[in-house]
Amino acid sequence: MPTYQLTVNGKAHTVEASEDTPLLWVLRDHLNMVGTKFGCGIAQCGACTVHVEGNATRSCSLPVASAVGMSITTIEGLSEDGSHPVQQAWKEVDVPQCGYCQAGQMMTASAFLAKNPSPTEEEIKDAMNGNICRCAAYNRIKKAVGVAAEKMA
Amino acid sequence: MSKSSIQFSRRNFLRTSSLASGGLLIGFNLFTACKSDVKPPVDLADLHYNDFNAFIKIAKNGAVTIFSPNPEIGQGVKTSMPMIIAEELDVSWDNVYVQQGVLDTKNYTRQIAGGSQSIRFGWDALRQTGATAKQMLVNAAAARWGVDASELSVSEGVINNKAGETLSYGDVVDEASVLEVPENVSLKEPKDYKIIGTDRRNVDIDKIVTGQPLFGIDYKEEGMLYASVLRPPAFGQELVSFDATEAKALPGVVDVIQIGDKAKALLGGEKVNWTAQLSGSGKVVVLAKTTWDAFKGKKAIKAVWSDATPLESTEFHDEKLTALLDGKDFVTMRKDGDVNKAFAAADKVLERTYESPFLPHNCMEPMNFFANVTDEKIHLVGPVQTPEDAANTVAELLGRDVEDIHLEMTRMGGGFGRRLYGDFVYEAAEISDAIRKPIKMVSSREDDMSTGVYRPAIKYRIKAAIKDGQLTGYQLKEAAINGNMYGLIPNFFPAGAVENYQVDVANYKSNITTGAWRAPYTNFLAYAEQSFFDELAEEMEVDKIKMRLDLLEKVKGTDDERIQYSPERMQNVIKMAVDKSGWGKQPKGTYQGFVAYYCHNTHVAEVADVQIENGLPVVKKVTCIVDCGIVINPMGALNQIEGGVVDGIGHSMYGSFGFENGKPTANNYDKYRLGRMKEAAVVETHLVQNELSPTGLGEPTLPPAGGAVANALKAATGKRAYKQPFIQDVELWKVKEEEILG
Numbered sequence: 001m002p003t004y005q006l007t008v009n010g011k012a013h014t015v016e017a018s019e020d021t022p023l024l025w026v027l028r029d030h031l032n033m034v035g036t037k038f039g040c041g042i043a044q045c046g047a048c049t050v051h052v053e054g055n056a057t058r059s060c061s062l063p064v065a066s067a068v069g070m071s072i073t074t075i076e077g078l079s080e081d082g083s084h085p086v087q088q089a090w091k092e093v094d095v096p097q098c099g100y101c102q103a104g105q106m107m108t109a110s111a112f113l114a115k116n117p118s119p120t121e122e123e124i125k126d127a128m129n130g131n132i133c134r135c136a137a138y139n140r141i142k143k144a145v146g147v148a149a150e151k152m153a
Numbered sequence: 154m155s156k157s158s159i160q161f162s163r164r165n166f167l168r169t170s171s172l173a174s175g176g177l178l179i180g181f182n183l184f185t186a187c188k189s190d191v192k193p194p195v196d197l198a199d200l201h202y203n204d205f206n207a208f209i210k211i212a213k214n215g216a217v218t219i220f221s222p223n224p225e226i227g228q229g230v231k232t233s234m235p236m237i238i239a240e241e242l243d244v245s246w247d248n249v250y251v252q253q254g255v256l257d258t259k260n261y262t263r264q265i266a267g268g269s270q271s272i273r274f275g276w277d278a279l280r281q282t283g284a285t286a287k288q289m290l291v292n293a294a295a296a297r298w299g300v301d302a303s304e305l306s307v308s309e310g311v312i313n314n315k316a317g318e319t320l321s322y323g324d325v326v327d328e329a330s331v332l333e334v335p336e337n338v339s340l341k342e343p344k345d346y347k348i349i350g351t352d353r354r355n356v357d358i359d360k361i362v363t364g365q366p367l368f369g370i371d372y373k374e375e376g377m378l379y380a381s382v383l384r385p386p387a388f389g390q391e392l393v394s395f396d397a398t399e400a401k402a403l404p405g406v407v408d409v410i411q412i413g414d415k416a417k418a419l420l421g422g423e424k425v426n427w428t429a430q431l432s433g434s435g436k437v438v439v440l441a442k443t444t445w446d447a448f449k450g451k452k453a454i455k456a457v458w459s460d461a462t463p464l465e466s467t468e469f470h471d472e473k474l475t476a477l478l479d480g481k482d483f484v485t486m487r488k489d490g491d492v493n494k495a496f497a498a499a500d501k502v503l504e505r506t507y508e509s510p511f512l513p514h515n516c517m518e519p520m521n522f523f524a525n526v527t528d529e530k531i532h533l534v535g536p537v538q539t540p541e542d543a544a545n546t547v548a549e550l551l552g553r554d555v556e557d558i559h560l561e562m563t564r565m566g567g568g569f570g571r572r573l574y575g576d577f578v579y580e581a582a583e584i585s586d587a588i589r590k591p592i593k594m595v596s597s598r599e600d601d602m603s604t605g606v607y608r609p610a611i612k613y614r615i616k617a618a619i620k621d622g623q624l625t626g627y628q629l630k631e632a633a634i635n636g637n638m639y640g641l642i643p644n645f646f647p648a649g650a651v652e653n654y655q656v657d658v659a660n661y662k663s664n665i666t667t668g669a670w671r672a673p674y675t676n677f678l679a680y681a682e683q684s685f686f687d688e689l690a691e692e693m694e695v696d697k698i699k700m701r702l703d704l705l706e707k708v709k710g711t712d713d714e715r716i717q718y719s720p721e722r723m724q725n726v727i728k729m730a731v732d733k734s735g736w737g738k739q740p741k742g743t744y745q746g747f748v749a750y751y752c753h754n755t756h757v758a759e760v761a762d763v764q765i766e767n768g769l770p771v772v773k774k775v776t777c778i779v780d781c782g783i784v785i786n787p788m789g790a791l792n793q794i795e796g797g798v799v800d801g802i803g804h805s806m807y808g809s810f811g812f813e814n815g816k817p818t819a820n821n822y823d824k825y826r827l828g829r830m831k832e833a834a835v836v837e838t839h840l841v842q843n844e845l846s847p848t849g850l851g852e853p854t855l856p857p858a859g860g861a862v863a864n865a866l867k868a869a870t871g872k873r874a875y876k877q878p879f880i881q882d883v884e885l886w887k888v889k890e891e892e893i894l895g
C-alpha cells in the first residue's frame with residue numbers, strides 16, 4: 001500500500017492506505033480522529049465535512065491522494081479548547097439533539113462564516129442546506145450560525 | 154380516567170455503601186423501583202453493583218456524580234433525569250457531573266430508550282432517590298450535632314443548624330453511608346424547584362462541539378478489525394454460495410467468513426419475525442483493517458442468492474392493503490354501540506381512505522456494534538436501545554451465560570425506534586465468536602437503508618355517520634403490513650365522544666421487516682384522523698374548532714377507565730392554539746391547518762401556516778401547544794418539540810420508500826429525500842404551565858405535524874391530501890388560479 005503525507009490540524013502525519021481511501025476513513029481509522037462523522041459516503045449529507053485549505057469539503061468523497069500537501073482542519077482542530085465562535089455559539093444555543101451531525105454542521109458553518117462574516121438568513125440557509133440533521137435541529141443550527149456571526153463581528 | 158400510578162418501595166431499590174476512596178455511593182435500580190411486583194434483593198447486606206443501574210456518588214469534596222441509567226438517543230434524558238435527582242438532593246447543578254451508567258447488569262428491566270417513557274416512569278423514583286439521599290445526609294449531620302433532623306435545613310449541598318453552624322454534604326458522607334435508609338421522606342413542592350423547570354444545556358455539549366469520541370461508531374480497541382456484512386439484497390432471498398477470491402486479494406482485507414446459521418437456528422422459522430429476517434439468513438462478512446477496506450471488500454464479493462420466499466413489490470402491498478380494507482378479516486380492538494346501525498340510520502355517511510408508505514429510520518449514525526468474544530467473557534459496546542434483550546439473545550445465540558456478557562452503551566446518533574432491534578448486536582457477536590478477535594461491525598448507509606426494520610405501510614379507512622347534524626357513528630379500519638396498532642391507541646380520541654364507535658385492524662404478513670418508528674402508528678394515524686375531522690366539519694358545515702371542542706365536551710366526566718386522553722387538557726391546548734396562532738385572523742395569503750392530538754401521554758395542538766411562493770404552497774410556520782406536565786428542562790424540551798414538528802413535516806412531505814421485487818427503492822440520500830434546512834418551518838412553541846407529572850417529548854409533536862400541513866394545504870389549494878408523501882401528489886400542488894394571479 002502506498003504512503004501519504006498529510007497535514008491535519010497543523011501536524012504532519014504519514015499514513016499507509018489504499019489509494020482510493022477517502023480522507024474520512026484515513027482520519028477516523030488510521031489517525032484515530034473520530035470527530036469527523038460518516039453519514040452517507042456519497043457527498044449527500046455533510047456529516048463528514050472538514051476544511052481543506054479553508055474550504056468546507058466532504059471528506060467521504062475526497063481520495064486521500066488528493067489531500068496530500070493540503071492544509072486539513074477537522075473538528076478536533078477547529079480550536080484548541082472549544083473556543084471557536086461557532087463552537088461557543090453551538091453551546092450557547094444548545095444545538096445538538098443526538099449530536100451526530102453536529103461536527104459536520106460546525107465545519108460547514110465555520111468555513112462559510114470565514115468567507116461571509118455577516119450573512120443574511122437566506123445566505124445561512126443556502127450555506128447550510130447541504131448538511132442533513134436527521135433530528136431536525138435546523139432552527140437551532142440556523143440560530144447558532146447567526147450567533148456565531150455576531151461573536152466574530 | 155385511567156391513572157398511571159406507580160408503585161414505589163424504597164427499601165427494595167436503594168442501597169448505600171462507603172467508597173474506598175472516601176465518600177458515599179448510593180445505588181438504586183430505577184426501573185425495578187417503578188414496578189409494583191419487585192422482590193427485595195436476597196441479601197440486603199450485599200450491595201451488588203450488578204443489581205443497580207443508576208448511582209449517585211457524593212465525594213468528600215462535595216462533588217456529586219450521577220450515573221444516568223438511560224441511554225441517550227437525543228431525547229435529552231441524560232440531562233433531564235439527573236436534573237430531577239439533583240433537585241431533590243438539593244445540590245447546585247454546577248457541582249453535578251453526569252456520566253452514562255455502566256450497564257453490565259442483570260436487572261436492567263425497562264432500561265430502554267423508547268416510547269418517550271423514560272421520564273414518565275422515572276419521575277417518582279428519581280425524586281424519591283434524591284430526597285432519600287438528602288435525608289440520609291441530613292440524618293448524619295443531625296447525629297453529629299446531637300440534634301433532631303427536623304431542626305436542620307439544606308441549601309445547595311450545605312446543611313444548616315439553628316446555631317448557625319454548617320456542614321457540607323462532603324463532610325458527612327462517611328457517617329451517612331452506615332445509616333439506615335430512611336422511609337417516608339418528603340418531596341419538594343413544585344413551587345420550590347430550583348433546577349427543574351430551568352434551562353440546562355446538554356451535559357455532553359462540550360464533548361460534542363469538540364468532536365470527542367462519544368458514539369458507538371467511534372469506539373475502538375487495539376487490534377480490532379472492521380466488519381462489513383453482505384446481507385441478502387432483497388427481502389425473501391437467501392444466500393446460496395459466494396466467491397471471495399477477489400475480495401481476499403484486496404489490500405487491507407484480512408478474512409472473509411460466513412455467518413447467520415446460528416441466528417437462523419435460534420430465531421428463524423417465523424416469517425414475520427424481524428430478527429429472523431435480518432439475522433437468520435446466510436451472510437458474508439468481510440473483515441479488514443479499516444472500514445473503507447471492509448466496504449470495498451464487500452463490493453468485491455460475488456454472491457449467488459435464491460428466492461426463498463416470494464419477492465414483494467409496492468404495487469403488491471398496495472393491492473393487498475386495499476383488499477384487506479374491502480374484506481372482512483378484521484380484529485376488533487374497541488367497540489361501543491353499533492356502528493352499522495348508525496350508518497344505516499344516518500342522514501349522511503362520509504368515508505375516506507388515507508395511505509402511507511414504508512419508511513426507513515435513517516439514524517444519522519448507521520447501525521454498528523463492537524464485540525469481543527473470548528472464553529472468559531463477551532464484551533459488547535455500542536448504541537442499542539434494548540440492552541437487556543440484546544444481552545440475553547447474544548447469550549442464547551452463542552450458548553453462553555448471560556453473566557459472561559459485559560454490555561456498554563454509548564451515545565446514539567439517533568434511534569427513532571431502529572435501535573430497539575438488536576440484529577446488529579447479534580451480528581457483531583456472531584462474527585467475533587467465529588474469529589475470536591475484537592471486531593466492529595459497521596453498516597454503510599446503503600446497508601442501513603436497505604436492510605432496515607421499516608415503519609409498515611398502512612392504509613386507514615375512516616367512516617362517519619351524521620344524523621340530525623350530529624356525529625353518531627365512527628369507524629376506523631386499519632390495514633397494515635405485519636403488525637397493527639396496539640395497546641391503548643384505540644382508546645385515544647374520538648373514543649368516548651361518539652356513541653357508536655369501532656376500531657378494526659387487519660394485517661398482511663410480509664417478509665419485509667417492520668417495526669417501531671418514532672411514534673409508532675400514531676405517526677401516520679394522526680394525519681389520517683385529523684384530516685378526516687376537517688372533512689367531517691366541512692361535510693357537516695360546522696366550525697372545525699367548535700366541532701372538536703364539542704366532541705370533547707361529551708367525554709368530560711366519563712367513567713370509561715379505558716379513555717386515555719383528558720378532554721379538559723385537550724380543550725385547553727385547542728383554545729391556546731387558536732389564541733396563539735391567530736387562527737381565523739391570518740393575513741391574506743396565509744392558509745392555516747389545525748390539529749389537536751393526544752399520544753404518548755401528551756396533549757398537543759398544532760397550527761400550520763402555509764403561504765404560496767412562486768406558485769407553490771410552502772409551510773412557513775407551525776404554532777405548537779404542548780401539555781406535557783411539568784417541564785424538567787425547557788431548553789431541551791423545546792429542542793425535542795421543534796425537532797418532532799420539523800421531522801413530522803419532512804417525512805409526510807418527502808418520505809418515499811417502497812420495494813421492487815423485494816428490493817428497497819432507495820438506499821442512500823441521493824434517492825431518499827429528507828427535510829433540509831430550507832424546508833424547515835419556524836416552530837413557535839407554547840408550553841402549558843401546570844404541576845402535573847411530566848411526560849416525555851421525543852415523540853408526541855411529530856404525529857400531528859403531517860395533519861396540520863395536510864389541512865393547511867387544503868386551505869391553500871382546495872385539494873385534500875390522501876396519500877403520503879405529499880410531494881408526490883401532483884394534483885395537490887396545483888394552486889387555486891386566483892392565488893397565482895394574485
Ligand code: FES
Nearest residue numbers: 039040041046060
Ligand atoms: S458522509 Fe460525506 S457527505 Fe455524507
Ligand code: FES
Nearest residue numbers: 098099133134135
Ligand atoms: S442532532 Fe441528530 S442528526 Fe443532527
